[in-house]
Amino acid sequence: MAAQPGQLSKYLETIPAAELIDGADGYGAQPEGIPVTPILKGQKITGYAFLNTDFVSAIGYSGKPIEVLIAMTPEGRIAAGRLMHHAEPIVLSGIPEQKIIDFIAGYKDTDILQVAREKGGEPPPVDIVSGATVTVMVIDDSIKRAAVRAAAALGLGGLTATSKAVTAKKTLIADDGDIQDWETLVGNGSVRRLRLSLKDVNDAFVAQGNAKAIERPETGDDDEAFIDLYVASLAVPTIAKSLLGEREYQNLQKKLKPEQDAFLVMGTGRYSFRGSGYVRGGIFDRIQIVQGEEAFRFKDRGYKNLGRVEAEGAPDFKEVALFRTPKGAVFNPAEPWELQLLVQRAIGALEKVFVAFELTYQLPDAYVHVETPAVAPPPAENPVMRNSEDVAAANALWQRIWKQKLPEIVILVAALVILTILFFIQDHVVRYKKFTDWFRIGFLAFTLFGIGFYAQAQLSVVNVFVFVNALLTDFQWQFFLMEPLIFILWCSVAVSLIFWGRGAFCGWLCPFGALQELTNKIARFVGVKQFTVPWWLHERLWPIKYIIFLGLLGLSVYSLHLAETFSEIEPFRTSIVLRFMRGWPYLLFVFSLLFAGLFIERFFCRYLCPLGAALAIPGKLAMFNWLKRYRNCGDPCQTCAKECMVQAIDPLGNINPNECLYCLHCQQNYYDEHVCPVVIHALARARKMDPNAKTTVADQDPAYRRGRRLNQPREYE
Numbered sequence: 001m002a003a004q005p006g007q008l009s010k011y012l013e014t015i016p017a018a019e020l021i022d023g024a025d026g027y028g029a030q031p032e033g034i035p036v037t038p039i040l041k042g043q044k045i046t047g048y049a050f051l052n053t054d055f056v057s058a059i060g061y062s063g064k065p066i067e068v069l070i071a072m073t074p075e076g077r078i079a080a081g082r083l084m085h086h087a088e089p090i091v092l093s094g095i096p097e098q099k100i101i102d103f104i105a106g107y108k109d110t111d112i113l114q115v116a117r118e119k120g121g122e123p124p125p126v127d128i129v130s131g132a133t134v135t136v137m138v139i140d141d142s143i144k145r146a147a148v149r150a151a152a153a154l155g156l157g158g159l160t161a162t163s164k165a166v167t168a169k170k171t172l173i174a175d176d177g178d179i180q181d182w183e184t185l186v187g188n189g190s191v192r193r194l195r196l197s198l199k200d201v202n203d204a205f206v207a208q209g210n211a212k213a214i215e216r217p218e219t220g221d222d223d224e225a226f227i228d229l230y231v232a233s234l235a236v237p238t239i240a241k242s243l244l245g246e247r248e249y250q251n252l253q254k255k256l257k258p259e260q261d262a263f264l265v266m267g268t269g270r271y272s273f274r275g276s277g278y279v280r281g282g283i284f285d286r287i288q289i290v291q292g293e294e295a296f297r298f299k300d301r302g303y304k305n306l307g308r309v310e311a312e313g314a315p316d317f318k319e320v321a322l323f324r325t326p327k328g329a330v331f332n333p334a335e336p337w338e339l340q341l342l343v344q345r346a347i348g349a350l351e352k353v354f355v356a357f358e359l360t361y362q363l364p365d366a367y368v369h370v371e372t373p374a375v376a377p378p379p380a381e382n383p384v385m386r387n388s389e390d391v392a393a394a395n396a397l398w399q400r401i402w403k404q405k406l407p408e409i410v411i412l413v414a415a416l417v418i419l420t421i422l423f424f425i426q427d428h429v430v431r432y433k434k435f436t437d438w439f440r441i442g443f444l445a446f447t448l449f450g451i452g453f454y455a456q457a458q459l460s461v462v463n464v465f466v467f468v469n470a471l472l473t474d475f476q477w478q479f480f481l482m483e484p485l486i487f488i489l490w491c492s493v494a495v496s497l498i499f500w501g502r503g504a505f506c507g508w509l510c511p512f513g514a515l516q517e518l519t520n521k522i523a524r525f526v527g528v529k530q531f532t533v534p535w536w537l538h539e540r541l542w543p544i545k546y547i548i549f550l551g552l553l554g555l556s557v558y559s560l561h562l563a564e565t566f567s568e569i570e571p572f573r574t575s576i577v578l579r580f581m582r583g584w585p586y587l588l589f590v591f592s593l594l595f596a597g598l599f600i601e602r603f604f605c606r607y608l609c610p611l612g613a614a615l616a617i618p619g620k621l622a623m624f625n626w627l628k629r630y631r632n633c634g635d636p637c638q639t640c641a642k643e644c645m646v647q648a649i650d651p652l653g654n655i656n657p658n659e660c661l662y663c664l665h666c667q668q669n670y671y672d673e674h675v676c677p678v679v680i681h682a683l684a685r686a687r688k689m690d691p692n693a694k695t696t697v698a699d700q701d702p703a704y705r706r707g708r709r710l711n712q713p714r715e716y717e
Contacts, residue, residue: 008037008051010338010358011069011084014208020071020080021047034153039071047073048154051084055149058142066138068104070147076113076156078147081105083139103136104143112147113156137401137482170334171369176237182313185232188366190239194229194341194359196269201226201343204355212347218270223565227269229341230317231359234262235333236367244322245310252322261325261333263289266309268318273341286344289325290358291337296329334369336362398481405484408455412485415446416492419508423500423662426626430667431695440663441521444514452511457485458576459493459510461549461610462567465556493615500626501619503662506605506612511576513605513661516597517645523598531599538647541607542659549613569608601645605661616658627655628670630678630704637677640666671695678704 017024017039024046028038035054039047052058052068059065069082081104185191199222205213218226234240234252241249243264252262265287267273275286284298302324309320325331339359344352362368402409422429422439430436451457463486480487489509496504506513524530533541548569556563571590574582580590596603605612633640634653641649644666648659655666669675673683673695682698698704 007067007084007358008035008049008054008069010340010356011051011082012037012049013356015069015082020049020082021073031154034150036150036154045074047071047079048150050146050150052142052146055146055153056142058138058146066142068139068143068146070143070150072112072147072150072156074156076111076151078107078110078112078143081107081143100136100139104139107143110144110147112144112151170332171371172235172334172363173367173369174235174237176241178238180238180242180311182309182311182315185239185242185311186230189362189364190236191230191232191243192359192361194227194231194339194357196226196229196271196341196343196357198222198224198226201271201355204343204357205345205353208353208355210347210353213345213353216345216347223562225269226343227267227271227273227341229273229339229359230266231339231361232264233333233361233363234264234322236363239367242311243309243314244306248306248310248322256324261331263323263325263339264306264309265321265323265339266317266319268315271343272319274319274321284323286342288340288342289329289331289337290340291331291335294330295340296326296331298323299326302326334363334367336360398484401482402484409484409488412451412455412457412488415443415450416488419443419504423504423626426664426667427628430664431671433668433672436664436668441518443508444518447509448511448514448518451485451489451509452514452576453579455485456577457483457489458512458572459486459489459505459611460567460570460572461552461614462564462570463490464611464614465553465560465563465567468553469556469560497615497619498622499624500662501622501657501660502612502615503657503660505615506609507661507663510605510611512570512572513602515575516594516602516604519594520597520601528598530601532642533600533647535647535651538606539650544607545609545613546616548608549610552610553614567610570611571604602661606646606659619658622657627660627667628699629653629655630670630676630698632678632704639675639677640669643669671699 012027017026021039021041024039024041026040027049028040028045030037036048036050038045039049049069049071052070053065057065058067065085066083067085069084070078071080073079083101083104086100180188180190182191186193198218198220202217205217232239232243234243237249240252240262244252256262265273273287274284283300284303288295288297304322306320306322308314309317331337337360339361341357341359342354343357344354346352429439467480480490489505492509493505552563552567552569555566568586568589571586571593574580574586575590575594580587593604593608600606630637632653634649634651637653638651641647641651641653645663646659646661648656648661649666650656671679673679676698679695679698682701682704683693683695686693686697
């Protein structure tokens with residue numbers, strides 16, 4: 001997935017050449033067919049700037065590209081690297097981005113010609129960004145491969161270019177078809193969108209580095225819309241009529257001159273794309289159209305304010321403006337172009353600074369005719385071949401990660417095997433109460449410190465969203481194989497859902513769940529009184545986590561990034577992945593949950609965990625009933641119901657498999673001659689005949705035991 005057209009130029013507008021290569025003072029024109037910008041010192045080329053995504057795929061764990069700007073000297077050495085854009089969940093809401101920036105900066109002076117000879121060189125020092133292994137490995141792989149390809153395209157160090165771009169000529173198909181509604185226009189790309197939140201704008205000024213601008217941030221909620229901007233080309237009658245309506249369309253046709261084009265710009269939010277410049281000087285200074293080397297701004301003489309958008313289902317906009325190209329503008333509506341939005345910030349009485357954002361536009365393919373080039377591209381330009389190279393590189397990357405993590409993989413698989421054996425022979429193990437208790441404490445400690453704090457293999461509902469998003473778009477297993485421990489855990493969860501429901505993971509393999517349970521055990525040990533939630537309230541609270549999960553799932557279909565942001569209801573990143581090294585609002589939330597868990601065991605698991613809800617839904621497909629019950633469980637005995645750590649046993653003795661965490665405590669009671677009334681009665685009766693009778697007599701006597709399916713009501717007898 002390559003970067004959007006014009007992205008390199010956009011990024012270089014905000015970066016002085018001297019920051020990439022010492023002594024440089026400007027940029028030159030791109031060579032034809034090569035997405036590389038020369039870096040100049042006077043008239044001499046002192047280096048080259050390019051994006052990794054213009055040469056290779058750089059898809060991270062989010063399933064979206066990680067864009068890195070690379071500067072390379074004519075001698076084939078990396079001079080600088082800049083992280084420009086990404087959508088990695090762990091970096092967006094966990095790992096400080098500065099760590100990734102520092103990691104990329106470490107590639108300075110890397111000899112790309114040597115990397116080309118060694119086919120990738122040595123793996124990166126991934127430990128310097130603990131918790132972001134996949135992101136770091138993808139960045140490393142893409143920087144090296146992109147730099148090698150760029151060097152080959154430029155012919156540096158004797159490397160041979162493998163391809164040369166061939167530009168196809170595009171012309172407009174002025175289709176006059178049926179009127180389309182708003183959803184269709186947005187869906188097929190006739191209308192394009194750029195949404196900037198307050199955080200996006202504040203971050204852009206921070207990246208620009210002007211101290212005065214940074215001191216004057218936009219105030220409000222980070223996700224509040226600074227501007228929600230939509231744009232459409234009106235060169236196609238179908239699009240124009242759908243947006244303007246028939247009457248306004250006819251008015252436009254009367255005013256359009258030959259070779260003149262029109263655009264519709266729509267926006268809402270606190271920032272106006274029109275501003276007030278056109279009132280003073282007749283020019284709209286906040287937006288401009290850029291196509292290739294050509295650019296122009298709109299003038300008040302080619303502007304009309306519209307009250308609304310006529311397309312069915314269109315939202316209400318604060319501003320709707322119809323623009324016509326000014327005199328002398330060079331523009332081809334069939335070719336891609338960008339709408340540049342200039343965001344200004346006052347830093348003094350008369351002084352302002354600006355940052356630019358770009359909205360890329362391309363008419364849908366149905367309205368564009370592509371003329372086949374006279375000269376066919378060479379075989380190396382075949383996109384299928386490039387795609388196959390990227391797939392091969394991705395396969396090599398995840399295989400390299402698996403080799404690096406082989407010791408952790410072996411330990412995790414061994415732990416899963418041990419746990420699986422325990423579950424299969426649970427009827428024998430639970431008879432040894434002390435062993436079972438100490439084994440559980442030991443395994444939970446391994447889960448917390450080994451799987452959690454050390455390996456940072458905490459599963460998250462975000463993993464579910466990424467998987468669903470991948471299924472809805474371009475599913476590729478390589479994304480998920482890049483995190484071997486996460487991948488293995490998800491495979492084990494998929495299998496365990498069939499045998500034991502959600503309990504195998506939630507009760508034994510979730511690091512945050514282990515943290516809650518261990519802290520609660522400590523609280524009990526020091527005498528903290530436990531609070532029992534009344535059953536009527538408990539059964540009305542546990543659906544909350546299902547509501548949270550379904551809400552996040554629906555949000556992820558609309559915006560994966562937004563869902564990742566709201567998934568902070570999971571305290572996993574703060575507590576496990578980042579080991580509590582985070583801002584105080586996150587810490588306050590986590591410690592509040594842990595504090596509640598001191599009085600109500602597994603509080604978060606019971607009522608709020610969206611991941612638990614996500615696993616409980618397919619857990620309904622569990623095919624086996626492993627948890628034994630006596631016919632008198634719940635009537636009259638309530639021992640197991642009262643002692644269940646998450647109140648998964650109802651007053652009638654039924655176990656709700658959606659809530660059960662498979663701690664096996666009820667199974668310990670099942671054989672306990674000192675706790676279970678049924679066993680006590682059966683054993684006393686049996687020992688009248690045989691003094692050596694074992695505690696399993698109740699389990700073996702059909703008068704006491706009757707198998708029944710989990711979560712199925714029964715009649716009293």
